[in-house]
Amino acid sequence: MKLFILYLYIMIGSGILFVNLYNSLVDAPNWGRNIPDSLETAKNYFQQKTPANFFKITGPLHHLIGLAVIIFLWNPYPQIRGYIISAFILFVLADVFTVIYFFPRNNILFGQKPVDPKIALQTWKEWSHMNWIRSLILLSGVVIACISLYKIYR
Structure with a gap:
């Protein structure tokens, strides 16, 4: 049962x-297709829900589960301590990066009216490039968490 929480994580x-x-791969290219019109289309599309609605729920839940993984697996599996702590730090780092880097850019792209096309284009490019870095951080966290699972079964 204790391993279920690691699987869930x-x-x-x-x-x-x-x-x-x-x-x-899908949203960002559409946002940048024909700035400022494409941003207005995205704003209209995101009137009811945005990707932030998903991340606001899953992010904190994921961190709580990560803490539970650390607590519940600390004593039974000492060989994975470094891995689960590293994965947890990477996932938290991705969220800190989101708050510090992406929130201000989201505000420029989707919060201002009217949008200055030059500023919006530069902001969209920055957002698009750095999101791949955020994905790499998340991928690293997933891989390290998987390594900890492998170490348990090995």
Whole structure:
């Protein structure tokens, strides 16, 4: 039963990673297609819900599960301590990066009216490039969490 929580941690972390990749592969190219019109289209589309609605729920839940993984697996599996702490730090780092880097850019892209096309284009490019870095951080967290699972079964 204790390992179930690690499986859950890996699954939710993978889900967050894949939603982030979806944003890079599908959403962001559409946002930048014809700025400022494409941003207005995205704003209209996101009137009811945005990707932030997903991340605001899954992010904190994932961190709580990560703490539970550390607590519940600390004594029974000392060989994975460094891995689960590293994975947890990477997932928290991705969220800190989101708050510090992406929130201000989201505000420029989707919060201001009217949008200055030059500023919006530069902001969209920055957002698009750095989201791949965020995805890499998330992927690293998932891989390290998977290594900890491997170490348990090995």
